Amino acid sequence: DAGVTQSPTHLIKTRGQQVTLRCSPKSGHDTVSWYQQALGQGPQFIFQYYEEEERQRGNFPDRFSGHQFPNYSSELNVNALLLGDSALYLCASSSFTGTPSSYEQYFGPGTRLTVT
């Protein structure tokens, strides 16, 4: 049973460029959340996708956008990259069942983005 997978593992981009990160949820999960984790800090919520719609968004600018596909996989796009966007980007999946376990999120290994 595959867990959450993310690609690529590492990425180096230049300021001003655009980047796309990809995530495949754990088998049986239908909800994907994206987080940004700076070095030495806890993850910060970017947004959550459910039924191909952005269900909730954290305090991130519009340069951060996403998409969820019919197979529940998801992409995170970041435009006009800034040095401060350098971080570990984590994808988490969950299964929306209407029970408390809906809020248990399972994480992939992350994509390490470096902006130079």
Added chain:
Amino acid sequence: GQQLNQSPQSMFIQEGEDVSMNCTSSSIFNTWLWYKQEPGEGPVLLIALYKAGELTSNGRLTAQFGITRKDSFLNISASIPSDVGIYFCAGRADSNYQLIWGAGTKLIIKP
């Protein structure tokens, strides 16, 4: 962004010692989750808590959902070398899908 207050920031312990850490919030939460993260990996879910006063164990780990719903505690008994890593608390408020995270407690085993 918003963060929970997690303490201590780091702990240096001897193998076999018990460990305690806690997390507090200024807001009421409906869900508390505890995760462990090791270098180069994503956080791994350890324990999930859903009711005030709830006490849940996972092997040598025990976590509690505080009565005020504004705090949570994690205890590790008889620590072993593989317990090293960073432990995070995460909370969820009502009518919210996002998890709010603490800054982590780094556990180091003294040789």
